[in-house]
Amino acid sequence: MKRLLVLAAAATAIFAHAQTFPGSKPISIVVPFAAGGPTDRVARDLAEAMRKSMGGGANFVVENVNGAGGTIGATKVARAAPDGHTLLLHHIGMASAPSLYRKLAYKPLEDFEYLGMINEVPMTLIGKPQLPANNYRDFENYIRANAGKLNIAHAGLGSASHLCGLMWQSAIKANDAMTTIPFSGTAPAMNALVGGQVDLMCDQTTNTTGQIEAGRVKAFAVTTAKSLSGNKLLKDYPSLQEMGLKGFDLTIWHGLYAPKGTPPAVIAQINNALKVALKDPEFIKKQEGLGAVVVTDKRVEPAAHKAFVTAEISKLKPVIEAAGKFAD
Ligand code: MLT
Numbered sequence: 001m002k003r004l005l006v007l008a009a010a011a012t013a014i015f016a017h018a019q020t021f022p023g024s025k026p027i028s029i030v031v032p033f034a035a036g037g038p039t040d041r042v043a044r045d046l047a048e049a050m051r052k053s054m055g056g057g058a059n060f061v062v063e064n065v066n067g068a069g070g071t072i073g074a075t076k077v078a079r080a081a082p083d084g085h086t087l088l089l090h091h092i093g094m095a096s097a098p099s100l101y102r103k104l105a106y107k108p109l110e111d112f113e114y115l116g117m118i119n120e121v122p123m124t125l126i127g128k129p130q131l132p133a134n135n136y137r138d139f140e141n142y143i144r145a146n147a148g149k150l151n152i153a154h155a156g157l158g159s160a161s162h163l164c165g166l167m168w169q170s171a172i173k174a175n176d177a178m179t180t181i182p183f184s185g186t187a188p189a190m191n192a193l194v195g196g197q198v199d200l201m202c203d204q205t206t207n208t209t210g211q212i213e214a215g216r217v218k219a220f221a222v223t224t225a226k227s228l229s230g231n232k233l234l235k236d237y238p239s240l241q242e243m244g245l246k247g248f249d250l251t252i253w254h255g256l257y258a259p260k261g262t263p264p265a266v267i268a269q270i271n272n273a274l275k276v277a278l279k280d281p282e283f284i285k286k287q288e289g290l291g292a293v294v295v296t297d298k299r300v301e302p303a304a305h306k307a308f309v310t311a312e313i314s315k316l317k318p319v320i321e322a323a324g325k326f327a328d
Contacts, residue, residue: 167323
């Protein structure tokens, strides 16, 4: 009888909490990379759209917890209270980390509730303005001719920029041709590239479009299977596959997550608000203006989102093992 009363009390508390969510307490969206970068950009645009879709009461704040290629921010959310007030906005790093980190502090498929996918973003291979090449062929030849003398920036082991660099170097069989330089995100890495302190980087169009348009960096190729004919700025850059890198196809996706054990009613409330936000014309305009595509298919649903990440983990494992470089 006593046990039943305790269970009833607990259920009432959870139900009461779900009824009152989000209440006045802010909802923190943890971004595992530096402010000003592509993932931070998605989070701030989404927070704006979800403030509206959740009904003015909800107060979303973006919290940058960066380091170790995104795994520090993800660990923070995996260990946070499952009350809906701490969420994670993360990208393909969710799927690459289990293969790159042999001692990962969380299990992507077990320690999180999946809240739905957000967008897909192509990447661009870019170089500092002084780099003596103006097309991909000359660029690749320059890399080969200067093996060991150049460096490539990224946002930490397990980040999207790191994964792209790893896959590209492996594809052109130039694994050790460049020194890799880690940053806390591609925002600070981009500053170093524009300043000529680093030579090249592979980064999401949401962070490169403005720099390419302004001529502050050189672009050489895109990482999607085909060139981006629909993108006014990037349509003339070839895809790496069109440059002969067979099967090279990398698009960065972002999704939203909560700690495992977050009440189903809260998950449903956040997922509903997310789905409305993904249809917000202002949000879509901002994303598409930077080359991103907002997800509209079944992956906006938690189950399909999780199924997609599960498939990505298996897809990336052999790619990362082939490169033979682990983060720990
Ligand atoms: C960022 O927001 O800095 C990027 O997503 C980092 C990366 O993964 O390349």
